[in-house]
Amino acid sequence: VKKRSWGVLRWTWRLTYLSVLGGLGYTAYGIWQNRNPVEQQEPDPSKKTLVVLGTGWGSVSLLKNLDTENYNVVVISPRNYFLFTPLLPSCTTGTIEHRSIMEPIRNFLRHKKASVKYYEAEATKIDHEKKIVYISDDSDIKGTISQNEVPFDMLVVGVGAENATFGIPGVREHGCFLKEVGDAQKIRKRIMDCCETATFKDQSPDEVKRLLHMVVVGGGPTGVEFAGELQDFFEEDLKKWIPEIQNNFHVTLVEALPSVLPMFSKSLIDYTEKTFKEETIEIRTKTMVKNVTETYIEAEYTDANGQKQLEKIPYGLLVWATGNAVRPIVKDLMNSIPAQKDSRRGLAVNEYLVVNGTENIWAVGDCAVANYAPTAQVAGQEGAFLARLFNQMAKTEEIESKLKDLSEEQGKAPNKESRDKVFEEIKDLQRRLRRVKQMGPFEYSHQGSLAYIGSEKAVADISWLTGNLASGGQLTYLFWRSAYLSMCFSTRNRVLVFMDWLKSYIFGRDVSRE
Ligand code: FAD
Ligand code: NAI
Structure with missing residues (x-):
């Protein structure tokens, strides 16, 4: 028995060794292949021109799954990279470096079978x-031509959304948003600026308090995740290296509704609020910000007697995370289509994501209104759906044109035998055509919601068989980390993010102001 157990152990060891070796070999081959793209097929001018606007979740998911040899694909976006937004809050404190969650669009497009044109x-x-x-090139460097026109046969609008301010005065001038890489960099800089200015020689106590008051407006997942990351930064690094600030550094989350994270289940909302209390993050619910100045916000809340009160809350850093608003280009398109007149939150689309009132324009992601939440999950699935649809449309056209040729051939066939042969081919193609055309409308499959809430805890509402699994805590945090690591765009991103986490864990976060 002992001998047999040794044999089993030896074989288990050999198999593990081989699979690790195989895995490493596969990864190394993937990296080599990624660095050495093969020659690309040139686009065929007789094919339809498909123009894709944006390089975010919706558009990139479409491009990832699209057989580009079927169309002349043109991508237009002011951002020449894809941004993995779920880890953006971690960039505000330097837990993750921003380049680790960016994937250059050029590298990605260079690996498509047929080449794709990209205009920044x-x-x-x-x-x-x-x-x-x-289109307009709004970058710092301009050539003699910086404006142009791009004709299309088919158009996909995936331009996302902009930050909502609800017209509240002072938000754009004094607040920081958290949507793009530049926003995260600006916040990181301002946190350090507030800390250094607060410790300036003879700074008054009131001013120190103000400068170290970090206010986050909006208790949705963006606001909550940022507040959690910021408090971690303070607890794990800032108070160690700048001990003078430890009695005054304070994070407040302001939310107009009665609770934060309204899209999560009640138990997870309670868990988040309890965890924030333990982390000493103050939550001010039922508090609506009405005005923003350079040094304070004015917020309306209801007091114990049910009376509305206006309060001035001084701040050093203000992060504004109150959700999405429609981009001007989308608003303009909506205004030019009568069928869009009742739509407010974006382009109304049908179940195949066709923009209502048009025939050859589709919309995906945050700029489309398809009765789903504006999330990366929805945008990604919509993009993948459109890729399948377009691949299928191209196949349909190809089969239909073959069928047309065959019918002509059948008419000209010299004898019954060749006529029957063509007839069989036609029947076969018609069967294929029916199969290809069987594509149902878009259906969103919700995998669940995840959010980091600080002090190595996360909350998750996961769709599980027929029900929902709500969990919160440190195990969920490990799940959060592994889920987001596996969802990163490329192996390169995965390795970089993992190394950033390791670096922050070993050396702590960098507190220098760039
Ligand atoms: P985006 O990803 O915003 O992409 C829009 C693209 O259009 C960009 O490339 C932009 O440069 C380009 N563009 C803009 N204007 C124009 C124009 N005029 N012409 C051409 N191109 C243009 N969702 C989740 O499901 N899970 C999460 O964990 C999560 N975390 C998030 C964290 C943060 C901090 C934020 C801000 C969002 C998060 N989201 C998350 C939401 C998610 O990022 C969005 O729902 C998603 O990005 C929407 O994808 P999109 O393709 O519609 O737009
Ligand atoms: P949101 O729309 O989810 O939340 C914004 C919050 O701001 C709302 O609760 C609203 O009541 C509040 N608000 C609005 N105006 C206010 C005011 N004047 N004063 C005080 N509070 C005010 O916005 P968020 O968090 O930016 O998210 C946008 C989208 O991205 C959502 O669909 C969200 O689900 C998704 N997202 C998902 C994440 C995740 O799954 N982990 C992370 C971040 C975003």
């Missing part, structure tokens, strides 16, 4: 009748 530009107007997109 903003689409400024869409003429749906003339089928033209007007």
Whole structure:
């Protein structure tokens, strides 16, 4: 028996060794292949021109799954990279470096079978009748031409959304948003600026208090995750290296509704609020910000007697995370289509994501209104759906044109035998055509919601068989980490994020102000 157990052990060891070796070999081959792209097929001018606006979750998911050899694909976006937004809050404190969650769009497109044209530009107007997109290069370096027109046969609008301010005065001038890489960099800089200015020689106690008051407006997942990351930064690094600030550094989360994270289940909302209390993050619910100045916000809350009161809350850093608003280009397109007149939150689309009132324009992600929450999960699934749809449309066209040729051939067939042969081919193609055309409308499959809440805890509402699994705590945090690591765009991103986590764990976060 002992001998047999040794044999089993030896074999288990050999198999483990081989699978690790195989895994490493596979990863190394993947990296080599990624660095050495093969020659790409040139686009065929007789094919339809498919213009894709944006390089976010929706558009990139479409491009990832699209057979580009079927169309002349043109991508237009002012951002020449894809951004993995779920880890953006971690960039505000330096837990993760921003480049680790960016994937250059050029590298990605260079690996498609047929080449794709990319213009770094903003689409400024869409003429749906003339089928033209007007584009403008708004980057710092401009050539002799910085504005142009791009005609399309098919158009996908995936331009996302902009930050909602609800017209509240002072938000744009004094607040920081958290949507793009530049926003995270600005916040990181301001946190350090507030700390250093607060410790300036002879700074008054009131001013120190103000400068070290970090206010986050909006108790959705963006606000909650940022507040958690910021408190971690303070607990684990800032108070160690700048001990003078430890009695005054304070994070407050302001939310207009009665609770934070309204999309999560009640037990997880309670868990988040309890954890924030333990972390000493103050939550001010039922408090609506009405005005923002350079040094304080004015917020309306209801007091114990049910009376509305206006309060001035001084701040050093203000992060504004109150959700999405429609981009001007989308608003403009909506105004030019009568069928969109009742739509407010974005482009109303049908179940195949076609923009209502048009035939050859589709919309994905945060700029589309398809009755789902504006999340990366929805945008990604919509993009993948459109890729399948377009691949199928191309196949349909190919089969239909073959069928047309075969019918002509059948008419010209010299004898019954060749006529029957063609007839069989036609029947076969018709069967294929029926199969290809069997594509149902878009259906969203919700995998669950995840959010980091600080002090190595996360909350998760996961769709589980027929029900829902709500969990919160440190195990969920490990799940959060592994889920987001596996969802990173590329192996390169995965390795970089993992190394950033390791670096922060071993050396702590960097407290220098760039
Ligand atoms: P985006 O990803 O915003 O991409 C829009 C693209 O369009 C960009 O490339 C932009 O440069 C480009 N663009 C803008 N204007 C123009 C123009 N005029 N012409 C051409 N191109 C243009 N969702 C989740 O499901 N899970 C999460 O954990 C999560 N975390 C998040 C964390 C943060 C901090 C934020 C801000 C969002 C998070 N989200 C998350 C939401 C998610 O990021 C969005 O729902 C998702 O990015 C929407 O994808 P999109 O393709 O519609 O837009
Ligand atoms: P949100 O729309 O989810 O939340 C914004 C919050 O701000 C709301 O609760 C609203 O009541 C509050 N608010 C609005 N105006 C206010 C005011 N004047 N004063 C005080 N509070 C005010 O926005 P968020 O968090 O930016 O998220 C946008 C989208 O991205 C959502 O669909 C969200 O689900 C998704 N997202 C998902 C994440 C995740 O799954 N982990 C992380 C971040 C975003």
